[in-house]
Amino acid sequence: MAVYTDVAADDLADFLKSYDVGELLSYKGIAEGVENSNFLLHTSKGAYILTLYEKRVAADDLPYFLGLMAHLCARGVNCPQPQKNRDGEVYASLAGRPAAIINFLEGMWPRRPNVMHCAGVGEALARMHVAGRDFPLVRKNNLSVDGWRGLLALAAPRADTVQPGLRAFLQTELDYLVAHWPTDLPEGVIHADLFPDNVFFLGDKLSGLIDFPFACNDMLAYDVAICLNAWCFEPDLSFNATKARAFLNAYEAVRPLTAAERAAFPLLARGASIRFLLTRLVDFLNVPEGAFVKPKDPVEYVRKLRFHQSVTSMADYGVEVARQPA
Amino acid sequence: MAVYTDVAADDLADFLKSYDVGELLSYKGIAEGVENSNFLLHTSKGAYILTLYEKRVAADDLPYFLGLMAHLCARGVNCPQPQKNRDGEVYASLAGRPAAIINFLEGMWPRRPNVMHCAGVGEALARMHVAGRDFPLVRKNNLSVDGWRGLLALAAPRADTVQPGLRAFLQTELDYLVAHWPTDLPEGVIHADLFPDNVFFLGDKLSGLIDFPFACNDMLAYDVAICLNAWCFEPDLSFNATKARAFLNAYEAVRPLTAAERAAFPLLARGASIRFLLTRLVDFLNVPEGAFVKPKDPVEYVRKLRFHQSVTSMADYGVEVARQPA
Structure with missing residues (x-):
């Protein structure tokens, strides 16, 4: 800023x-x-x-x-x-x-995303994934599962000052994610940071996606999970299944998730949570004294992660069970 | 920022x-x-x-x-x-x-003001002074001679940490200015902060004056002195008489200075120097730890003040002596 x-x-x-x-x-x-x-x-x-x-x-x-x-x-x-x-x-x-x-793209990012905004970002994300298929360059995702151990090592010594028990919670979760992280899902170019402040609207109509410095090649469904985290929780951190349904249905109208992606989705959402939890935690613990910029709250993503740990299938994300392949 | x-x-x-x-x-x-x-x-x-x-x-x-x-x-x-x-x-x-x-005014402020820019701001300042004549509201200048004692009191205890002898230098100068500050010069609305970053140009043509939060009622020639300080010194703090001549001549082409204003001008320029010296000094000595914004150098205005102390007449500012009334 x-x-x-x-x-x-x-x-x-x-x-x-x-x-x-x-x-x-x-x-x-x-x-x-x-x-x-x-x-x-x-x-x-x-x-x-x-x-x-x-x-x-x-x-x-x-x-x-x-x-x-x-x-x-x-x-x-x-x-x-x-x-x-x-x-x-x-x-x-x-x-x-x-x-x-x-x-310069005209448009405003939604400070209070509504269901229409969530549907818009779902469709736009899928169109971006499809359009990126034949992009010839490749960039590794430095903030995926391989990078999380290093972030946790930085944050671990003082993690419990942010929330008691946080260090052990993160260690257990990370061990689980490393052991179960999928490797065979469809990959491509992902935005990796498509939060509301990176999506412009004019009224309810999406006018553009901006800010690609985290873009890289990774599993497409992981990008969907990042967006779900960013768009489909309320300010009180309750999960809004109506927004998630609108978001996921709009995405799938352009690019349907595969059965493997659906099965892995709760795990990917846990990964998306720990990724932002860890970078925010490191930033939070390393704010320069007198800094002007207030760090983002890492605990928000503890809450989101715990929600995803409780999820058993896509139905918990608001998507109709009937749409799930047998 | x-x-x-x-x-x-x-x-x-x-x-x-x-x-x-x-x-x-x-x-x-x-x-x-x-x-x-x-x-x-x-x-x-x-x-x-x-x-x-x-x-x-x-x-x-x-x-x-x-x-x-x-x-x-x-x-x-x-x-x-x-x-x-x-x-x-x-x-x-x-x-x-x-x-x-x-x-919104289009235009760019000149990072390296040239003679054309100085002439442009001289003319615009005079037009502003003339246009402000019938403005009905009045606002006292809180940062004129009455306000300087308070600023010096804030800065004095640590002034010598910025430059040895600065405290005594400022005290002596302030006593002199208080004793000699004119009270009978033409007054009106002044901008009081017309530095280069508040003046927009398109090419060499002035496109607008901005940023009026210091505007107030005071002696018009004092505003001219503030501008001369801000526009007519080089980055090495040497006085550029060519720029000053262009600035003052352009001002006087719209609103000629009176004999009394010309006689008082070197004193007003000293006052304009100490005003910015003091506010910068207070800011410099009170930067919050870890602050993002680098304070402006107060010593710049010590140098400008010493220059004005050496001036004996308008001729030293580059204005032709012949133009001075007898």
Whole structure:
């Protein structure tokens, strides 16, 4: 939530000369993204987002992220379109950092998602999965089951200060997930972070998916499980089966889950819970003193994980049992 | 440089229904303003800035600031136009805070002001002073000579940790300024903070003045002195007489300084220096541990103040002596 690098107007205007985006009229640093500097540009041709990549996202990964967005746009998925410069590149250097320009998507993310929003994101996620099938680049998911042990090691010593017994709970759960994690489900490009603040709507109509820095190749149904966690619980953390039904039915209308995916889904949902539980826990335990940004509550995902532990089949997620193959 | 208060899309859309600004298409928190939350809105009618007033600027002062912008706009000064709601009010309540909508000005502030920029701001400042003549509201300048003693009292105990001898230097200067501060110069509405980041240009052409939270009633020539400090020194803090000449000549082409204003100008410039020196010093000595925002360097204004102490007449500011009345 910051701008780490300022850019002089002259430097930016010079940079834009190598793009076909018109004359610069204004630019504002926007309070989004905790790792990069983002600017909203107005030009004579429209609105764009300029991102300066500050860290963590290595320049090596930019071809994947930016290439994926271009690939998805070309297949009709509403996501930001990376602009190519006159050399045909989707990123170049500005203020000493890799920089990219994407077109600005109008729309607002829903602070209070309703059933229509959940259906919209289900359909869009499935369309993204289908459109990503022939994307040629591959990026490993560093925050899947292999990465969780390292996160737990970081968080374990002080985990019980957040909630008594949390360390043992996480250890037991992680052992179970490692032992049972599926390896034979359909894979492809996943967004891996499709929370409400990454999905724009105009009214109840979805206008775009944004923010792909966690995108990678992994099991498609795991991405569905991440979304279910992010969209289908109420602020009091009760599970909303109506929203889940709308979300899953809309997804399956585009890409039906296989029998194996359905059978594994409660386990994938547990994995999706522990993944966000662990990163939030590490962030929570390592907030710099006097930090401006309030860390997200890890306990929210303890509650979600416990819910999924109680689930026995897709019926518990609100999906009609009749739809399940024998 | 932050957004302190988030606003839900539904709440904002509802709020906008009482304005004639079109349908909401998007809004982004922008990294500007250290005291308020600012959002850039796109609507079906154009772009606007929404400000939620968080503190310091008391709601009591909003009629002055917003009324002044409307007054200046009506007289052809390029500054943001406050939007009135259906009740004719220029501010109302949103997310529990006073909130106002102004139209968005295209343009970029010059990170490296050149002579053309200095001339542009000189002319615009004079036009603002002239246009403000018949503004009916009055607001005292809390950061003029009366306020400086209090600031020095806050900063004095640790002033020498910033620069040895600074405390005595400031005390002596302040005593001198208090004894000699003029009281009979032309007064009116001043911007009081017209630094480069508050002046927008498209190319070399000035497109607008923004950010009026320090606006108040005071000596007009004091505002000129503040601008001279902000625009006519180089990054190495050397005084650039070419820029000052361009700035002052452009100002005087619209509103010539009186003989008394010219005679007092070096003193006013010393006052303008100590005002920013003191507020920066207080901020510098009171940075919260781990704070994200780097405080501005107070020593910059020690250097500027010492320069003005060496000035004997307007000729030292680059203005032709021949132009000075006998």
